[in-house]
Amino acid sequence: MAKTVDQYFDQLQQTRVWRSIFRSGTGSSTLKRALAIQQNVFLHLFSTKVRTRMLSFSATWYLGTLTLGTFLILVATGIPLMLYYHPSAPQAYADTKDLQFVVSSGMFLRNLHRWSAHAMVFLVFAHMFKVFYRGAYRTPREFNWVIGVILLLITLLLSYTGYLLPWDQLAYWAITVGSNIASAVPVVGEKIHFLLLGGNAVNANALLRFYVLHCMILPLTAIFFVAIHFWRIRKDGGLYSHGSEPATVRAAAEIPTSPASGEKWGTPSGGALNPKGGN
Amino acid sequence: MADSKDFTAGVDSNAKKSPRRIVFITRRTSAQVKAESEDQIQTFPEVLFRAAVAIMALATVLIWIALIFNAPLEGLADPSHTPNPAKAPWYFLGLQEMLHYFPPVVAGVLVPGLVVMALIVIPYFKVNIEADGLFLKDREKRLRIFYVVATALSLFLLLFKVYAALVPTVIMAVIMLLAAQSSPQSPSKFRRYLANRPLSYWVMTWFLFELVVLTAIGTFFRGPGWAWVWPWQGTL
Numbered sequence: 327m328a329k330t331v332d333q334y335f336d337q338l339q340q341t342r343v344w345r346s347i348f349r350s351g352t353g354s355s356t357l358k359r360a361l362a363i364q365q366n367v368f369l370h371l372f373s374t375k376v377r378t379r380m381l382s383f384s385a386t387w388y389l390g391t392l393t394l395g396t397f398l399i400l401v402a403t404g405i406p407l408m409l410y411y412h413p414s415a416p417q418a419y420a421d422t423k424d425l426q427f428v429v430s431s432g433m434f435l436r437n438l439h440r441w442s443a444h445a446m447v448f449l450v451f452a453h454m455f456k457v458f459y460r461g462a463y464r465t466p467r468e469f470n471w472v473i474g475v476i477l478l479l480i481t482l483l484l485s486y487t488g489y490l491l492p493w494d495q496l497a498y499w500a501i502t503v504g505s506n507i508a509s510a511v512p513v514v515g516e517k518i519h520f521l522l523l524g525g526n527a528v529n530a531n532a533l534l535r536f537y538v539l540h541c542m543i544l545p546l547t548a549i550f551f552v553a554i555h556f557w558r559i560r561k562d563g564g565l566y567s568h569g570s571e572p573a574t575v576r577a578a579a580e581i582p583t584s585p586a587s588g589e590k591w592g593t594p595s596g597g598a599l600n601p602k603g604g605n
Numbered sequence: 606m607a608d609s610k611d612f613t614a615g616v617d618s619n620a621k622k623s624p625r626r627i628v629f630i631t632r633r634t635s636a637q638v639k640a641e642s643e644d645q646i647q648t649f650p651e652v653l654f655r656a657a658v659a660i661m662a663l664a665t666v667l668i669w670i671a672l673i674f675n676a677p678l679e680g681l682a683d684p685s686h687t688p689n690p691a692k693a694p695w696y697f698l699g700l701q702e703m704l705h706y707f708p709p710v711v712a713g714v715l716v717p718g719l720v721v722m723a724l725i726v727i728p729y730f731k732v733n734i735e736a737d738g739l740f741l742k743d744r745e746k747r748l749r750i751f752y753v754v755a756t757a758l759s760l761f762l763l764l765f766k767v768y769a770a771l772v773p774t775v776i777m778a779v780i781m782l783l784a785a786q787s788s789p790q791s792p793s794k795f796r797r798y799l800a801n802r803p804l805s806y807w808v809m810t811w812f813l814f815e816l817v818v819l820t821a822i823g824t825f826f827r828g829p830g831w832a833w834v835w836p837w838q839g840t841l
Contacts (some may be wrong), residue, residue: 362649376646377646381655388656399663419682441671458809493682499687500694
């Protein structure tokens with residue numbers, strides 16, 4: 327009798343090699359599923375369980391998840407783009423032209439990278455406003471909101487440094503306009519401007535600096551803060567939903583409910599020791 | 606308080622869920638104490654699966670966009686030839702629009718600096734913690750403050766001829782006035798909604814409104830010399 331794919335997969339999971347790689351073991355018990363998160367270096371940032379109500383689309387609009395998605399797409403498209411790109415003027419422009427007309431799928435890679443970058447900036451803003459209007463930055467999540475503001479700035483810098491790399495007129499003058507703002511900072515403005523560009527105007531030095539920032543420093547910084555951002559969601563008690571907050575927190579931040587809108591998540595009562603809980 | 610204990614004890618008798626667990630919750634309890642049990646779902650595989658589906662849907666949309674629309678690429682960078690207008694990336698065009706009205710130290714440094722500061726301190730001040738409708742308490746006093754602030758802001762923007770920021774401000778002021786005239790018991794759902802909005806909501810919504818309007822003007826309505834053009838006039 328032929329085995330099903332599932333049976334082959336089960337068999338694979340029993341092998342010594344598989345067991346040596348994945349510490350959580352096999353099986354689909356609740357324990358094993360929890361271990362699959364806990365015992366994984368990346369996934370342990372997340373909690374093993376999530377409130378079911380937080381999975382509904384209206385709760386978060388999945389904006390944080392989608393922002394992560396754009397970041398992954400940008401890494402996946404950015405690395406192949408680096409293979410065809412020299413950060414020197416004017417070679418950078420010739421490389422971009424080659425990406426458009428010579429490299430297989432080069433045009434597609436560049437398009438996807440650019441539109442995903444715009445999407446990421448938009449999604450980060452959308453995520454921030456959604457979190458604000460949900461009141462999800464409240465105690466004990468204050469610091470995660472601050473990390474989010476840092477990530478907003480990193481995202482803007484990532485997009486801005488990437489903007490110069492094609493070395494065309496659009497890139498050159500956009501960076502010129504933007505970097506001139508740095509000169510307006512009182513006292514140290516000119517110094518910052520010089521430090522940013524490696525010169526008094528946008529030139530080959532600026533291109534190299536922006537390249538290093540764009541491909542090395544800023545992505546690593548972003549990954550560092552994203553890791554803290556995710557980890558803090560777990561440490562701060564999971565995704566915020568007003569109805570799930572402890573009574574003490576809710577009392578301090580009581581949202582008045584109008585007769586029509588009502589308590590959206592439908593847990594109007596339930597004290598700290600109510601054994602039945604809200605739902 | 607009559608009793609001297611600063612904690613309460615509770616016993617969960619459901620041995621399956623929490624065998625032999627006794628809970629002590631002090632009065633000054635930390636916010637992380639889990640107060641209620643509610644339906645939860647395993648992150649692996651359910652939540653990860655949903656996240657993967659969401660990301661794949663996004664990727665599909667972006668791939669279609671990438672297949673249909675080409676990224677712009679103009680001529681080689683030429684320091685001796687300034688395009689008119691020279692525009693920053695779209696997310697900075699709100700700032701560039703501000704630069705049109707105010708000196709760089711104000712529009713380029715002070716305003717963005719204050720915005721970032723304001724965003725950081727939001728959770729540390731009780732701005733949105735007190736979540737009552739703005740005009741429900743101390744109505745007369747708050748209305749007076751509102752009139753002074755709204756008038757001062759509008760006059761300031763009028764003085765510098767910043768009509769692009771003035772119009773959203775006036776619209777927001779009118780909506781806030783409508784909110785002040787609305788009661789939480791109003792038969793209209795919209796009026797009830799307005800009446801219950803707290804101060805932080807109004808400030809953030811005004812900021813969002815300004816951000817969208819200024820960015821849209823910078824992107825679509827500015828041509829050579831940063832003069833007003835209509836999007837369909839196609840200057841280049």
